[in-house]
Amino acid sequence: MAKTIAVVNQKGGVGKTTSTVNLAAAVASKGYRVLLADIDPQGNATSGVGINKRELKASSYDVLINSAGADEVIIKTEFQNLWVMPASMNLAGAELEMVDMDRRETRLKIAFAPIKDDFDYIFLDCPPSLGLITLNALCCCDTVLVPIQCEYYALEGLSQLISTIRQVKRLYNPLINIEGVLLTMFDGRLNLTNQVVNELKRFFPRKVYATVIPRNVKLSEAPSFGQPVMYYDKRSKGAAAYDSLALEFLKMNGKEVKN
Numbered sequence: 001m002a003k004t005i006a007v008v009n010q011k012g013g014v015g016k017t018t019s020t021v022n023l024a025a026a027v028a029s030k031g032y033r034v035l036l037a038d039i040d041p042q043g044n045a046t047s048g049v050g051i052n053k054r055e056l057k058a059s060s061y062d063v064l065i066n067s068a069g070a071d072e073v074i075i076k077t078e079f080q081n082l083w084v085m086p087a088s089m090n091l092a093g094a095e096l097e098m099v100d101m102d103r104r105e106t107r108l109k110i111a112f113a114p115i116k117d118d119f120d121y122i123f124l125d126c127p128p129s130l131g132l133i134t135l136n137a138l139c140c141c142d143t144v145l146v147p148i149q150c151e152y153y154a155l156e157g158l159s160q161l162i163s164t165i166r167q168v169k170r171l172y173n174p175l176i177n178i179e180g181v182l183l184t185m186f187d188g189r190l191n192l193t194n195q196v197v198n199e200l201k202r203f204f205p206r207k208v209y210a211t212v213i214p215r216n217v218k219l220s221e222a223p224s225f226g227q228p229v230m231y232y233d234k235r236s237k238g239a240a241a242y243d244s245l246a247l248e249f250l251k252m253n254g255k256e257v258k259n
Contacts, residue, residue, distance in 0.1 A: 031258025050226030109140030
């Protein structure tokens with residue numbers, strides 16, 4: 001049965017989608033069947049794996065709003081062992097439509113139940129907010145992965161996110177836990193970076209990944225070509241970082257590379 005990981009940070013611009021796409025692709029390249037579920041209205045994870053949003057017949061919007069089965073929406077990407085549940089522009093208005101729905105916080109969980117045996121891992125790329133869509137992700141996931149940019153403001157919103165996770169644990173999903181904290185846009189030359197790292201390690205003992213994601217031009221270029229960075233330029237620093245992260249992620253989950 002698939003382990004479901006929600007990649008969440010309500011602050012935008014922290015490398016959330018970049019990390020979701022590239023970690024999902026890297027884990028898939030190690031021999032595991034991976035579903036990348038795009039539930040961010042911006043749909044950047046969808047275009048980041050080469051899917052044209054304008055040509056979609058169905059999307060995660062239909063799963064959340066029209067009770068479509070997840071299997072009706074999932075598309076196989078051109079990349080090894082990687083499938084995607086794409087997002088369309090319709091998703092932008094989904095939160096308003098969900099307000100009066102029954103079981104509005106568990107619609108994603110219900111949709112995923114029949115397909116969990118088809119995958120090893122499901123990665124959810126969440127919106128940069130703590131609204132109803134993110135709540136759906138938190139209610140259906142096993143763990144939460146938090147990408148954090150190495151700057152002071154990144155720490156400010158962290159307590160709100162942790163408070164939300166605790167509330168979800170108490171009310172909806174008693175098994176939810178922190179998967180890990182990922183440092184992005186890392187520059188070890190800056191004193192502030194090291195201060196943020198030390199603060200995070202104090203806040204999340206044993207949960208901060210040893211692998212850090214550096215600023216890298218190839219990471220920024222890859223989405224415009226519809227490719228994870230490991231396929232765009234496997235020799236880049238960005239590709240090496242996410243490959244290392246995938247190995248660390250699998251090790252922490254007691255798994256080994258299959259191929």
